Amino acid sequence: MCLAVPMQIIEVKTVSTATVELGGSRLEVDVSLIENPRPGDFVIVHAGFAIERLDVEEANARLELFSDLAAAGAVRT
Amino acid sequence: MKYIEGFREPRAARALVEKLRLLGQSSLKDGNGVTFMEVCGSHTMAIARYAIREALPEGVALVSGPGCPVCVTPAGYLDAAIELARQGVIMISFGDMLHVPGSRSSLARARAAGGDIRVVYSALDALQIAAAEPQRECVFLAIGFETTTAPVAGLVPLADERKIGNLSLLTSFKTIPPAMDALIADPELRIDGFMCPAHVSAIIGADAYLPYARQHGIPCVVAGFEPLDILLGIEGLLRQIIEGRAEVENQYSRVVTAGGNRRAQVLFQRLLEPEDALWRGLGVIPASGLRLKKAYSSRDAAVRFGVTIGPGVEHAACCCGDVIKGKLNPAACPLFAKVCTPDDPVGPCMVSAEGSCAAAYKFRDIRQHAY
Ligand code: SF4
Numbered sequence: 001m002c003l004a005v006p007m008q009i010i011e012v013k014t015v016s017t018a019t020v021e022l023g024g025s026r027l028e029v030d031v032s033l034i035e036n037p038r039p040g041d042f043v044i045v046h047a048g049f050a051i052e053r054l055d056v057e058e059a060n061a062r063l064e065l066f067s068d069l070a071a072a073g074a075v076r077t
Numbered sequence: 078m079k080y081i082e083g084f085r086e087p088r089a090a091r092a093l094v095e096k097l098r099l100l101g102q103s104s105l106k107d108g109n110g111v112t113f114m115e116v117c118g119s120h121t122m123a124i125a126r127y128a129i130r131e132a133l134p135e136g137v138a139l140v141s142g143p144g145c146p147v148c149v150t151p152a153g154y155l156d157a158a159i160e161l162a163r164q165g166v167i168m169i170s171f172g173d174m175l176h177v178p179g180s181r182s183s184l185a186r187a188r189a190a191g192g193d194i195r196v197v198y199s200a201l202d203a204l205q206i207a208a209a210e211p212q213r214e215c216v217f218l219a220i221g222f223e224t225t226t227a228p229v230a231g232l233v234p235l236a237d238e239r240k241i242g243n244l245s246l247l248t249s250f251k252t253i254p255p256a257m258d259a260l261i262a263d264p265e266l267r268i269d270g271f272m273c274p275a276h277v278s279a280i281i282g283a284d285a286y287l288p289y290a291r292q293h294g295i296p297c298v299v300a301g302f303e304p305l306d307i308l309l310g311i312e313g314l315l316r317q318i319i320e321g322r323a324e325v326e327n328q329y330s331r332v333v334t335a336g337g338n339r340r341a342q343v344l345f346q347r348l349l350e351p352e353d354a355l356w357r358g359l360g361v362i363p364a365s366g367l368r369l370k371k372a373y374s375s376r377d378a379a380v381r382f383g384v385t386i387g388p389g390v391e392h393a394a395c396c397c398g399d400v401i402k403g404k405l406n407p408a409a410c411p412l413f414a415k416v417c418t419p420d421d422p423v424g425p426c427m428v429s430a431e432g433s434c435a436a437a438y439k440f441r442d443i444r445q446h447a448y
Contacts, residue, residue: 004224004276005081006078006080006081016235022078023078027199028201029199029201030201030228030231030235032231032340033227033231033338033340033341033344034340035339035340042080044276044279044332046224046225046227046228046276047171047198047199047200047225047228047229048198048199048200048201048202048228049199049200049201049227049228049231051224051227051228051276051279051280051338051341052276052279052280052332052333052338053332054080054331054332055330055331055332056331058330058331059080059083059331062083062084062331063079063083063084066083066084066086066089066305067086067089069088069089069092069093070086070088070089070092072092073088073089073091073092073095
């Protein structure tokens with residue numbers, strides 16, 4: 001039940017609510033646990049609450065590592 | 078969405094599996110295998126779905142821990158919830174709980190018998206339900222680990238703010254670190270490394286595991302829930318073993334910080350206090366639960382309706398207790414897939430999507446071909 005997914009903030013509506021989106025579907029969530037939420041931010045949404053922000057730089061660094069790994073694997077095989 | 082799909086890239090997964098194989102060969106040739114535990118149920122599910130256990134090098138075993146909140150909720154809690162439903166209270170719950178067996182019945186059966194039980198996906202829906210029927214009492218089935226405790230406890234200040242007086246919580250919140258303590262103390266278990274949960278760690282922070290690494294010398298790696306995250310987590314654990322280190326490594330730095338979510342922690346401190354809690358399979362673990370503080374007792378359904386949550390009676394042949402502790406592989410339970418299936422579950426581990434038995438059942442036909 002703890003499976004939470006990253007969703008992007010489209011609009012911050014009040015101090016504690018925002019509209020988020022994933023794959024075209026939109027949702028109203030509570031953002032009171034997030035420091036200074038802004039449109040464009042990715043947040044992890046669980047049970048209707050954003051529980052933490054996704055650090056895009058960290059995520060992108062990881063993705064780069066994966067594409068290097070994939071490329072290296074492709075060369076070898 | 079690249080922040081999901083990117084972490085499932087199959088070619089990178091194959092490369093990582095190959096790396097693990099090489100690491101395993103160089104390190105474990107003395108015949109001593111290692112056993113890592115994934116503490117969290119969402120890891121268990123992903124590991125089964127992507128057949129990660131089958132892709133591990135020989136000598137590296139991965140066992141599932143107690144990290145499915147539905148599975149560790151004792152039958153007595155369900156009994157109390159079923160009793161409240163009988164009294165005509167509106168029960169609000171996440172869907173997983175409906176089919177979990179209590180001592181004699183389940184919420185699904187209570188519902189079939191006329192109980193008013195509403196399933197929600199967002200904790201916020203509880204506010205709407207309670208606001209729509211102000212003359213009726215509404216009780217939220219407040220179970221979960223730190224990840225779920227944050228949104229569900231968050232209902233209390235929101236209900237106060239909106240002057241919704243008819244909503245209370247039947248709490249059985251649990252915290253992960255004390256359960257890890259209990260597992261370490263169990264002489265029958267040998268755990269060489271912990272794969273620490275993703276989103277529990279988002280709340281409590283990676284530093285919460287320092288005692289396990291420093292005092293107990295057990296390597297800890299915080300890992301995300303996608304297959305590449307999990308493979309990196311295992312790689313991190315294996316490297317620590319090879320290099321003789323025991324540290325807390327954060328492989329999920331895109332979400333988890335060292336200190337965790339400060340706002341959630343402040344919320345917990347304001348509303349909740351520790352209590353000894355009964356875990357299905359693990360028994361009573363000191364200070365492993367969280368209950369509402371006295372100042373919020375009007376939101377505490379147990380106080381409000383004078384119900385006590387007893388231990389309850391669990392099915393004698395169900396081995397969930399040993400499954401939860403990582404001692405027994407679900408398929409080794411004599412009831413697995415014969416008497417006990419997701420459609421007709423005997424124990425909670427077969428109910429919850431994250432339960433070890435349900436994960437093993439759903440993905441029982443997956444073999445190595447994935448890699
Ligand atoms: S297979 Fe069913 S009966 Fe056996 S341990 Fe799992 S939930 Fe319990």
